[in-house]
Amino acid sequence: MSFMNNVLQLESFDFEGYFRSVSPEDVRNSLQRDELNQRDLLNLLSLTAQDFLEEMAQKGRQVTRQYFGNIISLYAPLYISDHCSNLCTYCGFNAGVDFPRTKLSLEEIEREAAAIAATGIRHILILTGEAPAQTPMPYLKSAVKIMKKYFSSIALEIFPMDEEEYQVLCKAGADSLTVYQEVYDRDIYKEVHPRGRKADYEYRLMTPERGARAGFRALNIGALFGLGEPRKEAYMAALHAQYLEREFPDVEVSLSLPRMTKAKGIIEPKNILSDIDFVQFMLAWRLFMPRLGITISTRESAEFRDRLIHLGATRFSSGSKTGVGEYSLKDHDDATVQFEVTDDRSVDEVADMIRQSGYQPVFKDWEMV
Amino acid sequence: MSTRETENDTLYFGDVAFSSRLLTGTGKFASRDIIAPMLEASGSELITVALRRVDPDAKEKDILQYIPKSVRILPNTSGARTAEEAVRIARIAREAGCGNFIKIEVITDMKYLLPDNAGTLKATEILAKEGFIVLPYMMPDITVTKQLHDAGAAAIMPLGSPIGTNRGLEMKAMLKRIIEISKLPVVVDAGIGRPSQAAEAMEMGADAVLVNTAIATSHDPVMAGKAFALAVQAGRMARLAQMAEEKEYADASSPLTGFLRQ
Numbered sequence: 001m002s003f004m005n006n007v008l009q010l011e012s013f014d015f016e017g018y019f020r021s022v023s024p025e026d027v028r029n030s031l032q033r034d035e036l037n038q039r040d041l042l043n044l045l046s047l048t049a050q051d052f053l054e055e056m057a058q059k060g061r062q063v064t065r066q067y068f069g070n071i072i073s074l075y076a077p078l079y080i081s082d083h084c085s086n087l088c089t090y091c092g093f094n095a096g097v098d099f100p101r102t103k104l105s106l107e108e109i110e111r112e113a114a115a116i117a118a119t120g121i122r123h124i125l126i127l128t129g130e131a132p133a134q135t136p137m138p139y140l141k142s143a144v145k146i147m148k149k150y151f152s153s154i155a156l157e158i159f160p161m162d163e164e165e166y167q168v169l170c171k172a173g174a175d176s177l178t179v180y181q182e183v184y185d186r187d188i189y190k191e192v193h194p195r196g197r198k199a200d201y202e203y204r205l206m207t208p209e210r211g212a213r214a215g216f217r218a219l220n221i222g223a224l225f226g227l228g229e230p231r232k233e234a235y236m237a238a239l240h241a242q243y244l245e246r247e248f249p250d251v252e253v254s255l256s257l258p259r260m261t262k263a264k265g266i267i268e269p270k271n272i273l274s275d276i277d278f279v280q281f282m283l284a285w286r287l288f289m290p291r292l293g294i295t296i297s298t299r300e301s302a303e304f305r306d307r308l309i310h311l312g313a314t315r316f317s318s319g320s321k322t323g324v325g326e327y328s329l330k331d332h333d334d335a336t337v338q339f340e341v342t343d344d345r346s347v348d349e350v351a352d353m354i355r356q357s358g359y360q361p362v363f364k365d366w367e368m369v
Numbered sequence: 370m371s372t373r374e375t376e377n378d379t380l381y382f383g384d385v386a387f388s389s390r391l392l393t394g395t396g397k398f399a400s401r402d403i404i405a406p407m408l409e410a411s412g413s414e415l416i417t418v419a420l421r422r423v424d425p426d427a428k429e430k431d432i433l434q435y436i437p438k439s440v441r442i443l444p445n446t447s448g449a450r451t452a453e454e455a456v457r458i459a460r461i462a463r464e465a466g467c468g469n470f471i472k473i474e475v476i477t478d479m480k481y482l483l484p485d486n487a488g489t490l491k492a493t494e495i496l497a498k499e500g501f502i503v504l505p506y507m508m509p510d511i512t513v514t515k516q517l518h519d520a521g522a523a524a525i526m527p528l529g530s531p532i533g534t535n536r537g538l539e540m541k542a543m544l545k546r547i548i549e550i551s552k553l554p555v556v557v558d559a560g561i562g563r564p565s566q567a568a569e570a571m572e573m574g575a576d577a578v579l580v581n582t583a584i585a586t587s588h589d590p591v592m593a594g595k596a597f598a599l600a601v602q603a604g605r606m607a608r609l610a611q612m613a614e615e616k617e618y619a620d621a622s623s624p625l626t627g628f629l630r631q
Contacts, residue, residue, distance in 0.1 A: 066534075069398065070397060070398060250477045250478065251479060355400065359399055360400055364421070364427070366421050367421045367448060369454050369458055
């Protein structure tokens with residue numbers, strides 16, 4: 001059994017028809033349950049459920065507080081290379097976009113790490129494009145080892161690997177893995193990943209499972225909203241998270257809702273996710289899986305992020321730079337960024353905002369042993 | 370406790386004496402500034418801290434600096450998935466100046482944060498030999514209760530119900546039996562959501578309770594701390610007074626066997 005079976009089974013399911021059939025009574029019943037099943041999740045993701053958003057929010061906030069406390073964990077992303085051999089039609093780093101690519105040397109990585117650590121951040125997320133030739137295993141391993149000197153938790157958002165390769169990086173000190181399926185709809189997946197390593201849908205889908213087997217203690221998954229039909233994608237992502245939670249009970253599972261924004265050299269987003277849909281999906285996920293981590297990046301604006309604290313979020317990036325070398329090596333104007341950061345507040349400013357909202361910013365929540 | 374009836378009612382973990390039977394926690398508070406006043410109001414003398422949250426190099430104040438010197442720290446091994454990880458975390462905690470107490474948490478289920486009793490037992494054996502005062506968080510199990518005693522634990526901490534659920538004493542039947550047979554103090558940990566549930570655990574004969582979520586996530590953690598302290602005292606006094614237990618069947622005078630005496 002793997003999650004691929006669930007994907008195949010659901011291909012004959014009439015999502016549109018089901019969502020249309022959901023009545024207010026169905027939503028009310030789902031909201032009253034202590035433990036939600038997959039049908040309840042569909043009900044809460046339906047358009048009908050938007051009339052119950054405030055109730056979902058009240059319940060979602062209570063559930064989040066109960067399980068996570070009045071806490072928001074903080075992390076920062078560190079882009080170490082923007083080389084990429086993939087041709088994802090929606091990504092500004094894709095191989096077809098012409099810009100001077102950068103890969104940090106180990107010395108430069110250390111300078112970036114020191115700059116981030118000085119802000120108080122203790123959880124780091126290392127990112128690369130998918131270019132094993134430019135960022136081979138020894139390079140990645142060295143990068144992880146440098147991070148170990150500065151951070152107490154190291155997450156990776158790099159290209160999918162085999163289980164044995166992940167084992168090497170876990171042993172080096174990485175503890176968490178982020179990998180987005182981008183889009184669960186197989187037809188659209190094929191369309192937006194025309195060639196290259198990433199064209200293999202199933203290999204990518206199995207990546208979190210390989211990571212869990214390799215020893216990562218935390219997995220962060222999600223869909224990139226702006227490609228597939230949003231409600232269906234939100235449902236599949238949550239089902240994937242539940243599958244992982246059941247298959248690997250000792251692994252912490254989180255979901256993210258990255259939203260596509262317009263960028264140079266990429267396709268126009270197809271299904272723009274509105275703020276109201278964003279909030280509804282987060283809340284539906286929260287009620288479906290009370291222990292689920294929900295990660296919010298700086299793709300979202302400061303004003304919007306301030307509100308999300310109360311709506312089920314558990315982890316925020318802060319002080320983020322999304323261009324290679326931007327923390328200590330070059331100015332924003334000289335860097336090519338993967339996406340424009342819309343919340344450009346400093347770590348201190350984000351932490352203050354969290355405190356003012358009645359929550360505690362947590363910088364360190366892991367110990368490497 | 371200050372009341373005359375229970376003046377000498379001391380609780381020991383190892384050779385350390387405690388007069389309060391309410392253990393508290395540091396996680397989940399909206400602000401760490403609430404911890405000290407909560408401790409004062411609750412009278413709690415032992416507070417658990419996850420080592421994963423301790424950061425001696427913190428840019429701002431570290432969590433340990435929010436705990437008054439008069440209160441003992443019970444570092445916990447939250448995040449450990451194996452006995453070996455728990456042992457390493459315990460050693461780091463001692464080196465970080467957290468003292469000799471350790472609460473072992475070996476968790477292998479992230480949905481309900483349920484402990485692995487086998488791993489917990491193994492870690493207890495190792496750490497007790499190294500001189501730690503070991504308080505293991507466990508699934509209520511009779512055999513493991515005895516084994517933890519033999520392994521050198523200073524107490525056992527069976528869960529009342531899964532952490533953070535506020536469901537109270539869902540494991541009541543198992544807890545009762547554990548309280549009957551345990552030669553170690555029994556601290557009911559996890560799941561206690563209301564003072565009445567804390568009182569119930571104490572009436573049942575638990576030696577202490579640990580409450581974190583219910584205090585930390587209440588609107589007024591200071592008042593909630595006080596409420597739990599009073600409930601724990603009330604439950605303890607009821608136990609000492611040997612109050613009659615509630616009966617689940619009628620107590621009419623010999624309706625079934627009276628005829629034998631006629």
